Amino acid sequence: MTDATTTPSYKYKSASAKTGLSRRALLKTGAAAAAASALPAPMLWAQNIKDITITHIGQSYSTIPQIAEKANEDLDFEVVMQTAPDTTTHVNRLLTQPDTVDVTDMPNTNMKYFLGRGVLMPVPVSAYKYWDQTLSLFVDGTYPDGTAASLEGYAPIKSQYWKDESAQEFSLTPTDYLVGVPMYYNADTLGIRPDLIGRPIDSWGELLNPEFAGKVALQDGVSTGIADAAMALEALGEVTYVDKGNMTKAEIDATIEKLIEYKKAGQFRSFWSNFDQSVQLMASGEVELQSMWSPAVTEVRTRGIECTYQGMKEGYRGWYIMMSAMNHLEGLKRDCAIEYMNWVNAGWAGAFISRQGFYNSVPDNAKEFMTADEYGYWYEGKAAQGDILNPFGKVMEKAGATRDGGALWDRMGNIGIWNTLMDEDRYLVRQWQDFLSA
């Protein structure tokens, strides 16, 4: 484990946080508090909170035993983690069994499924400690320079705020209630095998270049696959979109028609549906270029296989994971859930996830738990001074390496499309099947 050496020793619970919470707890647990008024307040709080268990179900990058271990060390209640095997199980679980979950982290594109379901808790902005330090991209949808970020696809701001406490509708402008706490995000692009291609690749259009027929892969799944394809089709000028992240029926038809042509011509080798498949396709030489995730590219490279991850001129495909709490939470447990969400962005966990190649929404906090070299490499686009290790202590990059695409805003500031769930999803899913059947 490298944490011990790379992170300063840190005790999370500040005295103020503890008393602040205990005061609220006292107010809420009126009767019990009155009965126990003879006892010193912090004792009672500690006693009550010990029996609380917070169940966190989420993505495999955030539900890691090491993080759970650290959370349990820092917090007085218990945190139990479960990795959702896939999005379908995850969403279905939240919808059909909401009370078996307390907090969850998931892509913001899923949020549409929760509209009007009353499953997710509106998180008061006041309860989240780091909203002030959170990047403006999430707070009001702007880049640090004040310009508005791309709204093509499902931009973070589209499901960041509830309109009001009833949590029935999203708001594009800031309100007092968060749909969830921003967690991590990244800018994806095409991973390529320079050794096999031998020339620069700078456009998503290359995904459909007949030169690479049978040597490209798309992401499996309707809404992710279509986003990659739309970037390519738009780059080639074959289809024009008003918003390629939210197509009209006519745009969907045009897209599918083109894709069927390409499929029949044997353009696609395979579709990948998880990290492992994308790595295997790339590392085994099945595919020479495909849209990839940052850690997958790193994984390919650690096998000694060249793989680059440069930005394309049309921009990156952005994505964003947020953490929400469930609406069934009450009283002390609700407070604990919020406390846990605060802990997650307090820095330690953010640093842990950053070392996997993703950005944290409160970089200042994460920075505290990373060495200058680490932060320089992952966030600032600087050349690594020493070896860059992953959170489990394995060497990811040798000294001297720089991150493909550069610094945080070089990458996140150039989003061509956000991962998406279109309004015409129903129509798209139907047409997508014709594509698969072709």
Add this chain to the structure above:
Amino acid sequence: MPAAQSAAPPHQRQVLSPKVASWLQVAPMAVIFTLMVLIPLAIIFVVSFLDYDFAQVFPELYLGSWVDLFTSQLTLNLYALTFKFVAIVWVVTFVLGFCIAYFLSFHVRSGALRLLLMAAIAIPFWTSGPIRMVSWVPLLGREGLINQALMGLHLTSEPVTWLMYSEFAVLVAYINLLTMPMVAAMANSMAKIPHSVIQAAKDAGASEGQIIRDIIFPLIKPGIAIGSIFVVTAVMGDVFIVKQMSGSQVNTVGMSIVTELNAFMYPPAAAKSIVLLVIVLSIVGLLLRFADIRKELQK
């Protein structure tokens, strides 16, 4: 329960009538299927007639899922491919399964060797599915062993790409997995044929082919039926193998249902599931007409 535990001939004193005994014996299974399969199935049936959007189903009558199912070219494409898989896999596993079962039952003379070979055939069946699936790439992939061998022998200059992520790959994985149930079911039926019967047929001058056609084949019908039920239901219900081996590039009925379920579009998935179910049950019904496996049990 004890009185219910076994079939008793009529002259035996009985606490329970045989019918009641049967009901009691089958009750646990019936309860589980009713609770865990039929009630969900009823829900699925109702859902197929409802309107939907974004993981929600609205309590409004909507026939679109059914209309699309019965009128679209997609349905035809899906079933054409699914039946193509079923037909090819059935024929190959049947022929292969018969050859192997016949060889083991009538050509292998040592009982120990027969048991060993049976175990060898059965054991890979117990390996985890996902792991068995990832194992095909190093074998059939562009840089896989077979391509390396083909290119090493200068049989091809370019890697053969249709070995993996293709319909061929799907078929290979199905046959790899489903030959074993066919072998087991047929070998089991063959083991019931007394050797003297085969000997008698040989004495009568029947050739090996005639013995297979006139004696073995009619006598292993129940085994063929059970093996076929396994194969047909496995292929028609499969989503996993077809997804992994085709790289999600072919669309069968099962894949289509899963695509819709993954997009939380329950009504069309429900309608497709029900049609699929009706078709499979009809095929099983036909197979049982060919050989009623249950009648064998009743003496």
Add this chain to the structure above:
Amino acid sequence: MSKPNPRRARPLSFYFLAAILSAFLLFLYAPMACVYILSFQGPTGGMSFPMQGWSTHWFQVLFSGDGQGVGDIGNAFRRSIRLAFVVAILTMAISLSAGMAYRRKFRGSNFVFYSAITSMVLPGIFVGFGIALMFNLLGWRTNWFTSGIGAQLTWTLPFGLLIMFIVLGRFNPSYEEAATDLGASARQRFTQVIVPIILPGIIGIAMAGLTSSYEETARTSLNIGTGNTMPMEVTGLLTAASTPVLFAIGTITTLFSFTLVIVSLIVMSRLAKRRQMRTAA
């Protein structure tokens, strides 16, 4: 049964069929062999050939959890095994009981049989979703020992029933008639005659139940409650990791299944031997 004979030549069909069987075994084991070999891939190696040296590195990674995110494999494995054993025993008991029922004609036999086929055919995710939805509608909480076991039984029981058909189809009823003639009660016939004779088949059902429970995800994942089973954990792992660790898991799982198969084979042959000795005595 004919005995080996130097003079009577094997028919041509023997060689032809032996060749088919050999080819089939090669076909069956080739991908498996890839898994086993690649699990000993060197530390810098990947998921395909060529091998970058040989090592037990990936097994060490799997067991120590060092240097790689391998999730919560240990706990997931324990959960899966616990669930698999319960499901195996239930599958065995319920299928045995139901199989006995099918030795007579009874009203409703078609109902149960086609329910079993239905259960086998319905897409797993749908069954799982339906069960979760039903629990939700009824206000019950999903749990590994209620909805989890129930969901898994919908997968294992149809196979159990079909295997029972195979097993009982081979059972010679005259043994039972003989026992009846000798004055055995229904219970005695069941415990003293039927069960010992079909025991290998019953163990086979338990084995099938054990392995298919261990493998199942589609029906289980929504109904297991908190705590992933092994295949769920592996699937989750695949969204974040890609190393020969997976092949190491494959090799270990195979070893585990092999051990189970071999142990049950030994148990069965012991039982058979004991029976032989008893009859010889």
Add this chain to the structure above:
Amino acid sequence: MKLALLKTPDTDLKVSPVPKDTAPATPKLKQATQSHRFDAEIVSVTKRYAPLGAPAVDNISLRIPRNSYCCLLGPSGCGKSTTLRMLAGHEDVSEGAILIHDREITTLPPVERGTSMMFQDYALFPHLTALDNVAFSLKVRGVAQIERRAKAREYLELVQMDHLAERLPNQMSGGQQQRVALARSLITRPKVLLLDEPLSALDPFLRIRMRAELKRIQKELGISFIHVTHSQDEALALADLIVVMNDAVIMQAAPAREVFETPTNAFVAKFLGGHNVIQSKGREVSVRADQCHLGARPGMNSLSGKISMIEYQGTNVRITVTTAENEDMTVLMPALTYFDHAPEIGETAQMSWEASDEHALAPM
């Protein structure tokens, strides 16, 4: 080796009339016509299952004359079934040769041997009717359906099963199945019919009826039957030639009467029953139990012992005398004679016999 010479069969035998609606011409079922010396001949045959193991059949030779009913008799494990299976071609011969109608068939497949085997479990094809079972061998030879069915019906008539022609095996009784199996074996017109314990699965009443039937059919067809049994009654009742086997070798092969009256050794005498094996004047002799008397008689050989058992058998009474050496001797006397004296169990008694009734046994 003694050979039983039997009278050659009389002229052709007509079979019971065929119903009018089947074959136009009444067929002749008589099968043995050519001239040859022996129906079957076994020459120095040895069978070993393991290359160096003890032989299951050890260098036996046997000649079965034309048109004989031959019974292979012996305790289980004596090699009689193996011998039959070697005759049938179901078992390979390790050493030696087998001839049928003077032609060597040692390594020929069953169907080319001119033998036909009737299995102990009948081995009827469970999915075929009685008629189709019988017609099977014609079917595989490509005989047209009408023709083969007509032929099969004739053979069902021969075994009196034509009324159940359309039944499946599991719809028939054991005796009926056996008749069908017999018809199925005969339709191949074998030169020698091999029967493996054919009567053992039948009840005693059926067994006696069936054995008469077998004898009738054998005589009617004029071929040889080789019948394996462990029942001496069956062998004595049926056989023209009895072959007694023990421990992989032939003890005696001779006509029934000769075997019974002059057993070659103590084993044959004991196995057939009805004999006392006695040490008389330093040699081993056998004396038929019905030629022994109770009570000392002048001029006769005798021994003494205690009466240990008395069995009333209707016409005869069987008295067991146990000697001081604890050997059981049997006296079979007419019931009338017995009731004159009515000796009782426990009495000391003398058993006597004429020296001329002694039959010297070969040492084993």
